[in-house]
Amino acid sequence: MAVVVLLPSLLAGEAGGRNRFELDAATIGDAVRALPVANLVLDERGELRRLVNVYVDGVDVRDRDGLATPLAGGETVRLVGAIAGG
Amino acid sequence: MSVVVLLGTRKGLFLLESDAARREWALEGPHLPGWSVFHAVVDPRDRTIHAATNSDVYGATVHRSADRGQSWTRAEELGLPEESGLTLEKTWHVEPGRDGEDGRLWLGCAPGALFRTDDGGETWQPVEAILGHPTRERWHPGAGGMCCHSIQLDPDEPERMYVGISAAGVFRTEDGGENWAPANQGTAADFLPEPFPDVGQCVHKLLLHPGRPGRLWQQNHCGVYRSDDRGESWERLEGNGLPSGFGFPLALDHRDADAAFVVPEVGAENRVTCDGRLGVYRTQDGGSSWELLTDGLPQRAWGAVMREGFSSDRLDPPGIYLGAQSGSLFVSADAGGSWLEAVAQLPPILSVEAAEWP
Numbered sequence: 253m254a255v256v257v258l259l260p261s262l263l264a265g266e267a268g269g270r271n272r273f274e275l276d277a278a279t280i281g282d283a284v285r286a287l288p289v290a291n292l293v294l295d296e297r298g299e300l301r302r303l304v305n306v307y308v309d310g311v312d313v314r315d316r317d318g319l320a321t322p323l324a325g326g327e328t329v330r331l332v333g334a335i336a337g338g
Numbered sequence: 339m340s341v342v343v344l345l346g347t348r349k350g351l352f353l354l355e356s357d358a359a360r361r362e363w364a365l366e367g368p369h370l371p372g373w374s375v376f377h378a379v380v381d382p383r384d385r386t387i388h389a390a391t392n393s394d395v396y397g398a399t400v401h402r403s404a405d406r407g408q409s410w411t412r413a414e415e416l417g418l419p420e421e422s423g424l425t426l427e428k429t430w431h432v433e434p435g436r437d438g439e440d441g442r443l444w445l446g447c448a449p450g451a452l453f454r455t456d457d458g459g460e461t462w463q464p465v466e467a468i469l470g471h472p473t474r475e476r477w478h479p480g481a482g483g484m485c486c487h488s489i490q491l492d493p494d495e496p497e498r499m500y501v502g503i504s505a506a507g508v509f510r511t512e513d514g515g516e517n518w519a520p521a522n523q524g525t526a527a528d529f530l531p532e533p534f535p536d537v538g539q540c541v542h543k544l545l546l547h548p549g550r551p552g553r554l555w556q557q558n559h560c561g562v563y564r565s566d567d568r569g570e571s572w573e574r575l576e577g578n579g580l581p582s583g584f585g586f587p588l589a590l591d592h593r594d595a596d597a598a599f600v601v602p603e604v605g606a607e608n609r610v611t612c613d614g615r616l617g618v619y620r621t622q623d624g625g626s627s628w629e630l631l632t633d634g635l636p637q638r639a640w641g642a643v644m645r646e647g648f649s650s651d652r653l654d655p656p657g658i659y660l661g662a663q664s665g666s667l668f669v670s671a672d673a674g675g676s677w678l679e680a681v682a683q684l685p686p687i688l689s690v691e692a693a694e695w696p
Contacts, residue, residue: 262372262396266412292396295425296417303395333395 253325255283260333263289280306281319283329293331303334339694341651342406343669343680344387345661346375346689351389353407354680355695360657360671363680369407377646380693381434381443388443388459390429398429400445402459415461416445416453422469424449431646433489436496446486450477450503454515465515468501473520473537477506480540480559487645488544492551500554500569502544507537508556510569521569526560529606543588543645550595557588557600557645564598564625575625581612587648591656591673596624599650599658599674601643610640618660620674634677635660635668646689653694661687 257273264271266289277283284293284306293304299319300306306313307330313321323329341360345352350368370391378389387403389410400413418424427448435442445453445462451469453462468486471477477484488502497514500521507525509518520537527539540559547553554565556572561583563572576583582602591597599620603609611617616639618631647661655673662668665684670677 262393265371289396291412291414291416292393292399295397297420297425301395301397 255323255325255327255329257283257287257329257331259287259289259331262333263292263331266292276325277323279319279323280308280313280321280329283323284319284331305332305334306330307332339696341653341657342380342693342695343659343667344378344380344389344689344691344693345667345681345684345687346378346389346646347665347685347687348374349685351375351378351387351407352681352684354667356680358653360653360669361678363669365681367407369403370401370410373401375688376429377431377689377691379432379434379691380695382693383434383437383440384458385695386458388432388434390432390445392428398426398447400429400432400459400462411460413455413459413462418451418464418469422464424451424469426451427483428485430485430487431489433491436491436493439496444489444491444499446489446501446503448483448485449479450474450484450486450506452486452489452501452515467511467516467518468503468509471509471518473506476535476538477503478538480504488541490544490546490554492546493548494551498568500544500546502541502556504542505538505540505559507539508541508544508554508569521565522572523570524572524574525556525558525563526574528560542586545588545590547590547595548592553595555588555590555598557585559584559606562588562598562600562625573625575621576628578626579621579628579630580619581617584609585643586645587643587660589648589650589658591650592652593654593656594622597622597673598625599648600628601648601660603642609642611642615639616641616660616662616668618658618674618677631670631674631677633675634670634679639664644688647687649690649692651692651694657692659690659692661690663687 343354352367373391431446433444452465492498507522585602589599642663651657658670660668
């Protein structure tokens with residue numbers, strides 16, 4: 253079963269205006285790497301950028317297994333920029 | 339023919355357009371909303387706009403537009419190799435290659451990195467000789483990070499180019515980027531124990547005069563300098579009309595290799611324009627003397643102009659463009675003699691580049 257991935261506005265702008273993706277992924281890392289904005293969410297080492305938060309059904313993946321967090325299907329994955337900036 | 343000015347701001351890219359008189363300006367944008375545009379430039383070879391774009395959250399990248407900002411494509415491959423132990427922090431400056439070097443551009447980044455593309459900006463490869471430079475352990479970041487902000491190509495010698503990195507100094511290659519020699523003799527680093535080291539200088543902006551290729555100018559953390567020998571030696575130029583040697587921006591007059599423009603600030607610990615005004619200082623004698631230009635500029639201001647916030651065009655007389663942190667762009671259509679405020683209340687301006695548009 254697919255998961256739903258929701259993007260914030262800047263990332264949606266970079267994805268051609270699309271803020272909702274449905275895709276098949278076994279882990280959070282697979283889901284993020286399948287996005288057309290993967291290189292904005294992950295750095296060149298493939299690590300989640302420090303100020304990008306990823307929530308699976310409301311739970312921060314950093315409190316689980318990070319990018320290795322498994323997905324069973326049916327979850328909603330929300331990407332959120334941390335509260336930072338000027 | 340029109341003149342298009344690219345204004346990179348903390349919150350996107352704006353375009354201003356005028357005819358050759360450069361008195362009435364039409365504003366367009368913002369493009370790339372949400373991105374901090376550290377620098378944007380029109381590649382004169384194909385009219386593609388390239389923008390060094392940064393986000394506090396989503397990192398550093400480069401966008402390009404082949405349709406004057408209507409649509410944008412992001413670089414696919416841009417990062418530092420794992421063995422370097424470094425990750426990309428910021429993109430700072432895009433420099434198009436020469437005529438005949440199709441698809442080649444250069445990109446200056448932090449931490450102390452130079453990239454090259456040969457496919458018009460789709461993929462960027464780091465220049466290994468900068469990344470692994472033998473003096474690198476003596477480079478240190480300035481307040482803006484360890485940024486490679488100046489890239490200058492010799493118009494006549496295809497293998498010769500220069501970069502400026504803060505705080506590493508000026509480096510010159512004579513072999514297309516395989517080897518880089520420090521070019522800092524005579525430039526001060528007052529913040530280091532040894533005031534005249536071979537590397538470690540905090541160059542703020544470096545420009546090569548297009549009509550006299552051996553002549554370089556630099557605005558440094560510690561003074562304004564001119565070199566007439568490709569950076570082999572430098573002459574310090576303040577104390578003869580300049581109120582301070584500290585500042586960031588620098589602009590040149592393409593017609594006259596002896597002319598340069600700077601916007602001095604009080605000093606490193608008080609980074610505001612001198613004497614409570616926004617003053618441009620111009621030399622027309624190679625830096626022997628400097629005159630204050632104020633006609634049309636704010637007479638009461640404690641401003642700041644970023645290192646990329648000042649540039650000139652190639653018309654005759656050249657237009658000079660000054661983008662302030664206050665969000666105003668000031669334009670002089672007569673090489674600095676008089677100025678007008680072309681636009682105000684933009685986000686803080688980070689970069690200014692002017693291009694002729696057919």
